[in-house]
Amino acid sequence: MINDHALNDKPTVIGERVRLVPLGPQHAEPFWQATLDPENRRLTGTRREFTLDFVRDWCADRATQPGRLDLAIEDRTTGDYLGELALIDVDHDSESAAFRIALSPGLAGRGYGTEAARLLLGYAFDQVRLHRVQLEVYSFNLRAIRAYQKAGFVLEGHLRDAHMWEGRRYDVFCMAALRGEWRAPAQ
Numbered sequence: 422m423i424n425d426h427a428l429n430d431k432p433t434v435i436g437e438r439v440r441l442v443p444l445g446p447q448h449a450e451p452f453w454q455a456t457l458d459p460e461n462r463r464l465t466g467t468r469r470e471f472t473l474d475f476v477r478d479w480c481a482d483r484a485t486q487p488g489r490l491d492l493a494i495e496d497r498t499t500g501d502y503l504g505e506l507a508l509i510d511v512d513h514d515s516e517s518a519a520f521r522i523a524l525s526p527g528l529a530g531r532g533y534g535t536e537a538a539r540l541l542l543g544y545a546f547d548q549v550r551l552h553r554v555q556l557e558v559y560s561f562n563l564r565a566i567r568a569y570q571k572a573g574f575v576l577e578g579h580l581r582d583a584h585m586w587e588g589r590r591y592d593v594f595c596m597a598a599l600r601g602e603w604r605a606p607a608q
């Protein structure tokens with residue numbers, strides 16, 4: 422059975438270089454900036470335009486949203502905002518949830534995303550007691566696929582031509598980690 426307290430009481434999770442903290446209004450500005458970046462929009466399939474006011478309200482609401490976790494990724498030393506990640510679509514019956522993550526523009530390729538994903542998986546399995554955490558990633562997002570593999574997600578299959586971006590169709594890869602087999606792999 423899932424531990425709902427671990428979802429509803431928003432945690433702080435501390436790693437070597439990053440920490441995950443409850444997303445709040447203080448993160449709204451850099452969060453919103455990231456939604457404007459064309460490359461981030463392509464990699465995350467974001468089509469919608471967001472206003473800063475909308476993002477501010479959304480960030481402020483996160484602490485009171487039951488049954489999901491929206492966390493900011495911060496630099497452990499400086500507290501700088503690095504990005505955000507979430508555990509969503511929690512299914513109590515199957516003890517599964519979906520995962521998403523986006524670093525701010527210019528911060529990819531430094532290991533932050535892999536560390537943050539590992540921290541969240543550890544929390545999801547050890548504290549929330551989920552059995553399965555799954556995600557979808559576009560076939561062209563090779564950096565994300567590699568980072569997810571390093572974090573312990575396993576490629577399960579692909580949905581053919583499931584995504585269309587600027588007139589081209591792409592496969593969507595399905596990846597997941599299971600509590601029984603997941604270990605935070607060595608770097």
Ligand SMILES: CC(C)(COP(=O)(O)OP(=O)(O)OC[C@H]1O[C@@H](n2cnc3c(N)ncnc32)[C@H](O)[C@@H]1OP(=O)(O)O)[C@@H](O)C(=O)NCCC(=O)NCCS
Nearest residue numbers: 464523524529530531532533534535558563564565567568
């Ligand atoms: C996806 C994301 C979370 C990954 O986090 P990250 O901190 O950039 O990833 P890391 O630096 O830990 O690891 C990236 C890995 O991809 C590899 N990589 C980078 N570009 C690559 C490419 N074109 N092909 C194959 N591998 C690639 C790197 O070499 C590294 O692997 P290595 O450590 O074995 O050398 C982050 O890049 C991000 O948020 N990107 C923007 C939004 C996004 O894509 N979100 C995911 C949507 S599903």
